[in-house]
Amino acid sequence: MSEETPTFDLSAFRDPALAHKLIERISELAAALGETERFEGRPIKLMEVCGTHTMAIAKAGLRSVMPDNIVLSSGPGCPVCVTANPDIDLAIEVAKQPGVILTTFGDMIKVPGSWTSLAQEKARGADVRVVYSPLDALALAADTPDKLVVFVSVGFETTTPIIAASVKRAAAAGLENFCILAANKTVPEALRALAGDPEVGIDALILPGHVSTIIGTAPYEFLADEFGVPGVVTGFEPVDVLLGIEELLSSLLEITRGGSAKISIAYERAVKPEGNVVAVDLMNEIFMPCDVAWRGLGVIPGTGLKLREPYGRFDATVRVPVEPPESRETPGCQCGQVLRGIIAPPECRLFGRACVPEHPVGPCMVSSEGSCAAFYRYRSVEEA
């Protein structure tokens, strides 16, 4: 890096002194909460629902500095992990068709479907390529007019507008040999399913940073209004996450004193309350809601996305109709419960034994942001 390269200085967000201070405040708040009628004698469960938070918390060892009555659990925050087996099987089946180049984000390639993975099919000769951006898939389509370039479209609201923009660019450029397998999902209604589930038992939510960059905070208000669950949008540095936890505990304390739950932002540098309106409009122009199955959570109405007309011709299921073999759940894998935060990864019997990153059994161990992978990779920190 040359001397002139400007830097966006985030070092303060890794400052041990600031972190220490926040941890002190968190301890004080946790102690005060432990004395209230609502939380006396039971843990306070905070859930994070973003794979990047899962990694940030594990990497910084934040669980080991939490007071005893604060539990940080991970929810369905990794788009790859929540993709249900039938959708993975469909992508694999499409990849096997002649004349198809299947493009995907790297996280998806090793995820096992019911019977095989994209990586295994690639080894058997399928043309599967990892791309960094859907724009790379567009460029590939322009370079290979005799092939159909299919993009496996997974991701939450952070990623969906990007795919929407790419579809729009394909339409404008007349790239008719490009299409997508839409398995995108939207976050807020999945949070409703979690907030309303007594088995999950969430007290407060750490809301995703970059999903919120796009959608803002209005779509989460129902959590506070209908469920009394406070939420905070926060960033990914240790100080960001600690600040978020501090805000949630302050908020819970206020609630025990008669205040009402609220949704707040502790990541002002990247999130505006109204979100990125251009991105949301584009997403709504290209996609419309549909029902979709999430791994572990089942079908959640309206949380899937399908292409709206006149973009239906970019739907890969129309362009390459296939019939994948019948799906099944991976035997022994408890990803479903891990994704609902009902068990922590080490509570799965396969964790660290039959299931390790080199030989993953379930998607939560494959994906770099899966809860099982995060726990495994940073287990010495978690256990400290």
Place this chain on the structure above:
Amino acid sequence: MCLAVPAHITEKKSDQKATVDILGLTRDISLDLLPDAKAGDWVLVHAGFGIEIVDEADALETIELIEQMPVGFEPTEVPEAFQELGYEPEKRSDYIKPADSGKGSVEEVGAPHE
């Protein structure tokens, strides 16, 4: 998967594209989602697209907010639930150490292991 990193726009180009400096590398990104971004702006980049203009001033404000937070609670704003906690304002200087004091090692307080 929703990872996004700050990048500095060095040049705005045609077709809603821009050249950015991203962690020391030069890349072209799309500004389809940020039509108003201009050269000199910092943007968060996700999968080849700018998704938001990020503001260093906001970052500093957040830090200031934390710096000004009392540890323990000032007597005037001590909620009832805290009154038995025995907050001592003097204690504050114990936790707030300058970043380079060497005390409070990275492991102890949970900064990233890099």
